[in-house]
Amino acid sequence: xxxxxxxxxxxxxxxxxxxxxxxxxxxxxxxxxxxxxxxxxxxxxxxxxxxxxxxxxxxxxxxxxxxxxxxxxxxxxxxxxxxxxxxxxxxxxxxxxxxxxxxxxxxxxxxxxxxxxxxxxxxxxxxxxxxxxxxxxxxxxxxxxxxxxxxxxxxxxxxxxxxxxxxxxxxxxxxxxxxxxxxxxxxxxxxxxxxxxxxxxxxxxxxxxxxxxxxxxxxxxxxxxxxxxxxxxxxxxxxxxxxxxxxxxxxxxxxxxxxxxxxxxxxxxxxxxxxxxxxxxxxxxx
Amino acid sequence: xxxxxxxxxxxxxxxxxxxxxxxxxxxxxxxxxxxxxxxxxxxxxxxxxxxxxxxxxxxxxxxxxxxxxxxxxxxxxxxxxxxxxxx
Numbered sequence: 347x348x349x350x351x352x353x354x355x356x357x358x359x360x361x362x363x364x365x366x367x368x369x370x371x372x373x374x375x376x377x378x379x380x381x382x383x384x385x386x387x388x389x390x391x392x393x394x395x396x397x398x399x400x401x402x403x404x405x406x407x408x409x410x411x412x413x414x415x416x417x418x419x420x421x422x423x424x425x426x427x428x429x430x431x432x433x434x435x436x437x438x439x440x441x442x443x444x445x446x447x448x449x450x451x452x453x454x455x456x457x458x459x460x461x462x463x464x465x466x467x468x469x470x471x472x473x474x475x476x477x478x479x480x481x482x483x484x485x486x487x488x489x490x491x492x493x494x495x496x497x498x499x500x501x502x503x504x505x506x507x508x509x510x511x512x513x514x515x516x517x518x519x520x521x522x523x524x525x526x527x528x529x530x531x532x533x534x535x536x537x538x539x540x541x542x543x544x545x546x547x548x549x550x551x552x553x554x555x556x557x558x559x560x561x562x563x564x565x566x567x568x569x570x571x572x573x574x575x576x577x578x579x580x581x582x583x584x585x586x587x588x589x590x591x592x593x594x595x596x597x598x599x600x601x602x603x604x605x606x607x608x609x610x611x612x613x614x615x616x617x618x619x620x621x622x623x624x625x626x627x628x629x630x631x632x
Numbered sequence: 633x634x635x636x637x638x639x640x641x642x643x644x645x646x647x648x649x650x651x652x653x654x655x656x657x658x659x660x661x662x663x664x665x666x667x668x669x670x671x672x673x674x675x676x677x678x679x680x681x682x683x684x685x686x687x688x689x690x691x692x693x694x695x696x697x698x699x700x701x702x703x704x705x706x707x708x709x710x711x712x713x714x715x716x717x718x719x
Contacts, residue, residue, distance in 0.1 A: 467649075469656035471675040472699040475682050475692030562659040563675070567683045582663055 384600035385409065392596055408601035417572055418602060421580035425606075428490055428576060429558035432497045433551050440505030441547065445535050447506065448513035449521070459510070465503035470563055473499065481568055492568040493576065497561055501554040508553075512546035513539065548617045556610055577606045648709055655702050674698045 384392065386404040412418050446452075447459060477496055486492035516539065524534040540547070565576045575583065584599045658675035665671040667680040678698060682691030 467652055469652065469675070469698060469702060471656055471658060471678050472695040474679060475688050475695050478682050479688055562662070563679060566662070567679060578659075 381600045381603055384596055385604050386601075387597060389595075389597050408597040409605065411595075412598050412601045412605060417575070418577075418580055420573055421575045421577045422606070424490060424574060425559055425576040425578075428493045428497065429555050431494050432501055432558040433555045435494070436498055436501040436505045436554050437547055437551050440502055440509055440550070441540060441543070442535075443506045444509035445513055445539060448510040449539075462503045462506050466500075466507055468500070468503075470500055474563070474567060477564070478567060487568060488570045488574055490574060493561075493565060496564045496568060497558045501557055504557075505550050505554055508550045509543065509546055512543050516542055552613060552617055555613070559606075559610065577602075581606065644709060648706055651705050651709070652702055655705065656698065674701070 383399070383401065385408050386406070387398060387401045388403070388405050388407060391398050391401060447455060447462075477499075481487050481492045481496070486495065520538055520542065521534055524538045529537065559576075560578060561576070562578045562582070565579050566582075569575060569579065572580075572583070581599055581602050584595060584602065656675050657673050658679065661671065661673045662676050662679070667676055667684065672680070674694065675698065678691045678694035680691075681687045681694060685691075
């Protein structure tokens with residue numbers, strides 16, 4: 347093979363690589379682009395026959411309608427309450443459990459770890475029947491408490507597992523130094539280990555929040571009336587009656603979707619620095 | 633020949649996670665198609681029986697079957713890829 351031919355081949359390879367990359371990026375970005383485009387387009391252009399890829403006259407009308415809708419505002423409030431309390435509870439309980447599982451050795455620790463690991467992969471529909479019976483028996487049906495309770499089933503094992511690996515990475519010297527200074531195990535945990543694991547807490551908390559915010563199956567199964575709906579359900583039930591006609595209000599649905607996704611993006615951006623920051627760097631002098 | 637076999641554990645984990653997710657798929661199917669018999673997934677079938685028909689026993693039986701089917705998949709992957717347990 348001559349050098350010239352080899353060069354052509356290599357260039358062809360590069361070109362193919364970029365084409366493939368472009369296709370993948372397009373495939374991933376297009377739904378987001380389409381959601382935003384549908385949200386800012388007036389209803390008349392929504393399904394116009396020469397497809398409008400870039401609206402000539404973008405409008406915020408859909409957003410205005412969605413925000414004005416009491417049901418949507420109620421749903422955002424519900425979702426915030428549920429996802430917020432789920433995050434706080436799973437961080438609180440999860441950090442305590444993770445510290446115990448990660449730092450203390452006791453009988454049955456390995457089985458407990460494996461149970462928690464398997465719980466993180468548990469399909470949530472497989473406990474739906476039991477949960478449904480429990481929740482109706484406890485009188486929690488159609489209450490936000492039912493959602494908090496059931497979301498903890500999948501956020502808690504995940505929180506414990508991630509924080510456990512996080513605690514195990516922290517240097518033992520810090521803990522020993524605290525014990526030497528006369529701290530009790532709980533003080534060591536609360537004053538030393540917990541602040542040090544802030545990046546881990548923020549990351550897992552954020553992931554738990556996103557999981558609870560996006561949850562659909564349990565929200566659909568355990569609530570009934572519109573005033574208890576979470577955002578996912580509210581968008582799902584965006585039907586002709588809220589739009590005021592016989593058409594499905596796609597523009598408003600997409601506007602609601604964009605509005606609901608925004609807090610997650612903002613939260614990620616706010617905490618990004620904390621997630622990246624390694625707080626233990628330089629904590630122990632070697 | 634070299635890189636791919638080394639990636640085997642990572643691929644196995646990704647494969648297991650994706651299959652678990654795919655087999656328990658619920659929301660996209662339910663939102664797009666509702667609980668129609670010709671387009672429902674296992675999870676939609678179970679949820680519909682438990683909540684809409686209040687047949688908790690039958691729905692729970694489906695749920696347990698879903699769990700078993702997923703377990704079969706996982707066991708098949710793990711044995712065929714011979715993944716060593718980590719940590």
